[in-house]
Amino acid sequence: xxxxxxxxxxxxxxxxxxxxxxxxxxxxxxxxxxxxxxxxxxxxxxxxxxxxxxxxxxxxxxxxxxxxxxxxxxxxxxxxxxxxxxxxxxxxxxxxxxxxxxxxxxxxxxxxxxxxxxxxxxxxxxxxxxxxxxxxxxxxxxxxxxxxxxxxxxxxxxxxxxxxxxxxxxxxxxxxxxxxxxxxxxxxxxxxxxxxxxxxxxxxxxxxxxxxxxxxxxxxxxxxxxxxx
Amino acid sequence: xxxxxxxxxxxxxxxxxxxxxxxxxxxxxxxxxxxxxxxxxxxxxxxxxxxxxxxxxxxxxxxxxxxxxxxxxxxxxxxxxxxxxxxxxxxxxxxxxxxxxxxxxxxxxxxxxxxxxxxxxxxxxxxxxxxxxxxxxxxxxxxxxxxxxxxxxxxxxxxxxxxxxxxxxxxxxxxxxxxxxxxxxxxxxxxxxxxxxxxxxxxxxxxxxxxxxxxxxxxxxxxxxxxxxxxxxxxxxxxxxxxxxxxxxxxxxxxxxxxxxxxxxxxxxxxxxxxxxxxxxxxxxxxxxxxxxxxxxxxx
Numbered sequence: 001x002x003x004x005x006x007x008x009x010x011x012x013x014x015x016x017x018x019x020x021x022x023x024x025x026x027x028x029x030x031x032x033x034x035x036x037x038x039x040x041x042x043x044x045x046x047x048x049x050x051x052x053x054x055x056x057x058x059x060x061x062x063x064x065x066x067x068x069x070x071x072x073x074x075x076x077x078x079x080x081x082x083x084x085x086x087x088x089x090x091x092x093x094x095x096x097x098x099x100x101x102x103x104x105x106x107x108x109x110x111x112x113x114x115x116x117x118x119x120x121x122x123x124x125x126x127x128x129x130x131x132x133x134x135x136x137x138x139x140x141x142x143x144x145x146x147x148x149x150x151x152x153x154x155x156x157x158x159x160x161x162x163x164x165x166x167x168x169x170x171x172x173x174x175x176x177x178x179x180x181x182x183x184x185x186x187x188x189x190x191x192x193x194x195x196x197x198x199x200x201x202x203x204x205x206x207x208x209x210x211x212x213x214x215x216x217x218x219x220x221x222x223x224x225x226x227x228x229x
Numbered sequence: 230x231x232x233x234x235x236x237x238x239x240x241x242x243x244x245x246x247x248x249x250x251x252x253x254x255x256x257x258x259x260x261x262x263x264x265x266x267x268x269x270x271x272x273x274x275x276x277x278x279x280x281x282x283x284x285x286x287x288x289x290x291x292x293x294x295x296x297x298x299x300x301x302x303x304x305x306x307x308x309x310x311x312x313x314x315x316x317x318x319x320x321x322x323x324x325x326x327x328x329x330x331x332x333x334x335x336x337x338x339x340x341x342x343x344x345x346x347x348x349x350x351x352x353x354x355x356x357x358x359x360x361x362x363x364x365x366x367x368x369x370x371x372x373x374x375x376x377x378x379x380x381x382x383x384x385x386x387x388x389x390x391x392x393x394x395x396x397x398x399x400x401x402x403x404x405x406x407x408x409x410x411x412x413x414x415x416x417x418x419x420x421x422x423x424x425x426x427x428x429x430x431x432x433x434x435x436x437x438x439x440x441x442x443x444x445x446x447x448x449x450x451x452x453x454x455x456x457x458x459x460x461x462x463x464x465x466x467x468x469x470x471x472x473x474x475x476x477x478x479x480x481x482x483x484x485x486x487x488x489x490x491x492x493x494x495x496x497x498x499x500x501x502x503x504x505x506x507x508x509x510x511x512x513x514x515x516x517x518x519x520x521x522x523x524x525x526x527x528x529x
Contacts, residue, residue, distance in 0.1 A: 004395070008344040008374050017374065020361045027370035190372045 001202040003189045006033055009203075013210035024213060026189040032209035033187045037195060040205055041066065041184060045100060056102075056181070065198045069184060070102065071095075075176040078165070084153065086132065088143075088169040091153065091162045097182040098161055101126070104178050106148045110171035122148045124165070124176075132166075143168045230503040232413055232494045236261050238504065242511045250518045261510070262413050268509035269410045269496060273297075277407075278331060283382065287356065290331050290407050299497035300410055301333065302326065302462070306402045311389070316366040319392030321399060322383065328408040328491075332356065335380040335388065337402035341395045344374050349400075354380040354390060367394050411493040419444065419494075422476050422484035429484040432472040439467050440490035447484050448475035464490050 001009065007029050011017040016024070024032075044066050045056045057063050078090035085091065104124035112118040127135075127149050135141040143149050149166040165173055187195050195202055230238070239261050243251045256264070277289045277297065290297060307324040323335065339352040355377060362381040365373050375393040383389045390399060422429040435441045443449070443459045450471045451457045459465060459474070465486075476484035487493065496506050 002343070004344050004372070004374070007372075011374060017376065020355075020357055020364055020375070020379065022364055022373065025368075025371040026373070190369065 001195065001199065001206075003033075003187050003192060003194045006187065006195065006202065006206055007189050009206045010210055010213070013206065014213060023217065029209070029213075030187055030189055032213050033195070033205060035212065036205045036208035037184055037187060037197065039208060040197070040201055041069065041099070041181075044201075045181065056100075065201055066181060068196055068198055069099070069181050070179065071097075071182045072177070072179050075178065076174065078173065078176075079162075086151070086164065086166055087136075089151075089164045089166040090173060091164055092176045093155060094161050094163055094178065094180070095182070096160055098180050099183045100181045102179045102181055104150060104176070106165065106173045106177070107175035108145060108148070108167070108171040109174050110145055119174075120145055120171075122146050122171075122173075124148045124150045126150045126152075145171050148173065230495070230500065230507075232262065232265075232415060235265060235413075235496075235503060235507050235510075238507045239264070239511055239514075242507065243514060246511070246515060247518075250515065254518050254521060256514065258415065261514075262415065264510035264514050265413050265496070265506060266410075268506050268513055269413070269498075271513075272506065272509060273300075273330070273410065283332070283356070283358075286331050287333060290333065296498055296502060297407060300330075300407055301405065302328075302408045303403060303405045304464075306335070306404045308390075308402055315389070316368075317362075317391045318365075318367045318394040319396040319399070321390045321402065323380075323388040323390055323402060323404065325386055325388055326404065326406065326408065329404075329406045330409055331407040332380075332382070332388065332404065333407060334405040335378075335390060335402065336405075337378070337390070337399045339378060339392075339396070340398045341376070341392070342397050343395050345376060352377050354378040356380050359383060359389070362389070362391050365391050365393055410497055411491055413494065413496065414492040415494070416489070417487065417492040417494045419485060419487045425480060425482055426476040427484065428476055429474045429486065430472055431467065431474055431486055431488075435467040435486070435488045437467050437469045439488070441465055441467060441486050441488035442490045443474070444485040444487055445482060446477045446479070 007026060008017065010029050010033070011022070014024075016022050044062050047062075056066065073095060075092045075094075078092055080090045082091055106122040106124055108120050108122050109117055110120065123146060125147055129151065132149065132151060143166055151164045151166065153162040153164050155162050163176070165176060167173065185193060185196050187193060195205060197205070236258060277293050278286050280286045280289055294301070304326065309322040309324070311320045311322045312318070325332070334353060334356070336351060336353040338349045339347055340349055341347045357379050359381040362379050365375055365379060367373065372394040374395065378396065378399055379391045381389050381391060390402060392399060418434045420429060420431060420434055429447070431441065443461055443463045443465055445461050447459050448456055449459050449465055450468045453468055453470055474484055474486065476482070496503055498506065
């Protein structure tokens, strides 16, 4: 469904296609559609199902629906001078459209027993600040050559987020490969930017947008019911 | 009932009401016809058009279509492209016919790029006040969808046909409207072919460059070299040197014209209405007569 078809479908559900007194402009409808799109992505990533929660990649349907948003990036430039860093930590800027990490891996360089530089791959483990404090001096749980810790940090510029990658100081990170779920592009009717999610989700996005828009319209006042004699 | 029959009835009714009045103020034929024309105008105005909004007048006319059908015209509109000069993505200005009393509908061949796509579909436009049409204005924040064109009266001379942001073209625009009643006149003449499908010589009643009205389907000329198919009711101009109107080949169909255009010798109402028009004419005559016969107050 193109952006304009979404607008048509939205207006059809709101019963305003053939009404000259349209309550919403295209820009307003963009807002409803984008909010709805974000809700759909978040629900698919971690949908609540009664008391149970399903998670992304838990079944083929959800994998397919969000497949368009899976993106890969290789980060080779790190900030190692910021005063906010923890010991043995570096900051890596993640992209603006970053939403949720799916898989992380680092290439590391270390000096082997022959005193030459060697390369290896390390897993990346996201940890909380509490876990960092609890385990930073624990020899069995702290980072080593095949494990890098990752903590989250904000960026001083814009919406960009930073990942802080922490090693044990015996090796350096040369490449941080991040596979992530990105934020879908904003739907824009006037400029013709279509929804990039799987087409099977388009109808649901419009449905949710229409429901939300309808809730904002003034409701008719309750009519007093006639008492039956 | 034709004009002479109506005039006779006028005499009978006026004399029956007050013979003395009628003898003293005996109107001429010209005056009687004038009463009939005024009676028709008053009838149409009072019965169908004395309503505050165009929508109400239009509904009133549509409800009275059985009476008014002979006054409904349908013609190709004169159009001026206004796209880009108004805040609408697509608009065309229609020059309204000067004899229009009430606009009934506008339609054309409509094309749009999307939502839903259309290619040369005949679509009727929706009549709406100009103030409502502003919602179709495009802007940086709005690309409105309205899947049929809107017709809004701009002023007494013009109508705007407005398309939404996806409209690509509207062509062959035609308007359907209630026109003024043709003037009843003794100058009106009709000419009829001698036999079914036979050509009709028209120069005996239509002078060059004057207008006449086709009363049957046939073939004539829009200029000395271009032949056109003519429909019954169509307004035509006499082309110099083109004195024949070709008849159609339909059985029981004689070629016929009326001239000059804009006149008639029979009210354009159903037959059962004619006596009502005469009654109204007589009433108008009597009302005026009473004023004329009121003695002046004597000066002291």
